[in-house]
Amino acid sequence: MSSPTGMIERMRIIVDADPGIDDALALYYLRAQRDTEIVAIGTVHGNVPVQQATANALRLTERLNLNVPVAMGAAKPLAQPLATAEDVHGQDGLGGYAGDEPTTTHTEQSAAEQLANMARENPKELSLLAIGPLTNVALALQIEPRLPELLDKVVVMGGALNVPGNITSHAEANFWHDPEAADLVLAAGFPHLTIVGLDVTMESHAPQEWLDTLPHDCFPKKILGFYADFYGSFLGKKGFVPHDPLAAAILLDPGLASYHEDRFAIELTGRYTRGKIVADQRFLAPESPFGRDIATERTKARYAVTADHARFLDQLRHAVTQP
Secondary structure, rough: OOOHHHEEEOOOOEEEOOOHHHHHHHHHHHOOOOOOOEEEEEEEEOOOOOHHHHHHHHHHHHHHOOOOEEEEEEOOOOOOOOOHHHHHHHHOOOOOOOOOOOOOOOOOOHHHHHHHHHHHHHHOOOOEOOOOHHHHHHHHHHHHHOOOOOOOOEEEEOOOOOOOOOOOOOOHHHHHOOHHHHHHHHHOOOEEEEEEEHHHHHHHHHHHHHHHHOOOOOHHHHHHHHHHHHHHHHOOOOOOOOHHHHHHHHOOOOOHHHEEEEEEEEEEOOOOOOOOOOOOOOOOOOOOOOOOOOOOOOOOEEEEEEEHHHHHHHHHHHHHHHO
């Protein structure tokens, strides 16, 4: 972003996450970029219970020398039982390499309170990267309904619009973990909302050869071992899918992707499709008697449909190997 003087300003980012191996990679990616500042981290249930996610966020801030507040967020979804994904990320959420207990502690305020308060104090100065279930963001909207006009850019990792889901046949994990929260966020009217879903993240699959180029003592390589083993069994090919770091990359460089602009909603009642992102993509003439039938009153958002995967994977390799 540019200042009135023409100088490049730092993008200041609040990260809402459920660390999580690919969440850790996203933090590595952001830490390595010039003109980028992580100003706060909120944690949420998802990959692991929120207590573990919070401990992991603190561990990662210490490892990456990030002097930022970490706020613990929602421990469960708005309207369904808690489910977590240790089979993907390991019992500790970091592939068995979480290590010792963190020496720092989380803040007293919740992640939703932190997001709402920081947005109020810094109107239009902060961007949000939400790479876990959207429970905290939905709760922040209840605290501060003006949140859409107070934040600058918002990038959400979630959804499977025109591809299969990864936790059910139709739903992507982040949206499935709290469909009601995801729908509240999509309905809130964020004017600069970008959704990065499986349509692009699955195509950014990093092969085993990419992993082999990382130094053996590199912490990301260690935690990626468990993650790659899961994806080997899930996809039948070696390597892993860097969902969250791709969302981080697109936040910083929107030109990395191309987009479909539409009004989106989350299926809440379907027996087989609960948690799926939906849009009316029919090519209807203006005079069509059928009309559009999905989220017609909502603000349009951008959904990433292609990305420069080779460029992104080169950037990610550079980021995770920085000292």
